[in-house]
Amino acid sequence: MTESQTAVRVGMVDDHPSPVWGIDRILEPQADLDFVCAAATVTELLTTAADLDVVILDLRLNDGTTPRENVERLTQRGIGTVVYTSGEHPDLLRSAARAGTLGVVLKSASEDEILDAVRAAAAGEGVITTEWAAAVDGDPNLDAVDLSPQLQRVLTLYASGGTSTSVGRELGVAPDTVNEYLKRIRQKYADAGRPTHTKLDLFKRAVEDGWLPMPHRARGE
Incomplete structure (x- = not known):
């Protein structure tokens, strides 16, 4: 790296310490990569350091x-993200x-693969792997459903256990x-080939599309 170049500022979000230690060890010797900080949540990370270039993001928090x-x-802060995961979801x-x-x-990726991914993300390039392509393209039944902010809110509240009232x-x-909103939501999913006959179906669709988090995991999983 020349004197005119600035090291890529890297952050990490993970609520377990071991992956953070591993990434810190991998990045520390790299002159072009500066591991700035890690946090258990995105909110905490942005409070600590908002001027990052790349964030390595644990998939499940x-x-x-x-x-x-x-x-x-x-992304809204102009920070590139690389999801760091065991790949089972x-x-x-x-x-x-x-x-x-x-x-x-x-x-389970090698050190070189991790370094290549961080550098590619810093350059605004996609980090394409077999697992990534399989996850995105592997399920033809998961056509995206476009919901307005109001419909998203209705879905998340209702699927989380709420009633129409x-x-x-x-x-x-x-x-x-609310019932009319729910009819519209169900119709949108039906049109996408992803029917929602029950309240549990609505919960599953909300999780699949990222409107709700996965059910809580136990520490250490």
Whole structure:
């Protein structure tokens, strides 16, 4: 790296310490990569250091956020993201892809693969791997469904256990209006070949599309 070049500022979001230690060890000897900080949540990371170039993002966090919203928040700040995962949740990878992440790196990847991914993301290039392509393209039944912000809110509140009455109270609308919204949501999913006959189906679709997080995992999983 020449004197005129500035090292890429890298952050990491992971709520387990071991992956952070591993990434720190891999990046530390690299003159062109500066591992600035790590945090357990995106909010904490942005509070600590908002001027990052690339963030290595754990796919599943315990703070109730979704990969989709985390990627969107970072992307809106002009920060490239690379999802760092064991790869067992292709539905979450798809939701991250829709939000604009640059790619995915498996936690089993070699040091060179991780370094190549970070450098590619810093240059605004996609991090294309077999796992990434399989996650994005592997399920033809997961056609994206476009929901307005209001319909997203209705879906997440209702699928999380709310009733038409409680959702209406939260949004300031009548229960009958909520029921009309739910009909529109169900129709959109039906048109995409992803029917939602039950409330559980609605919950599954909300998770698949990144509107709700995966069910809580136990620490150490």
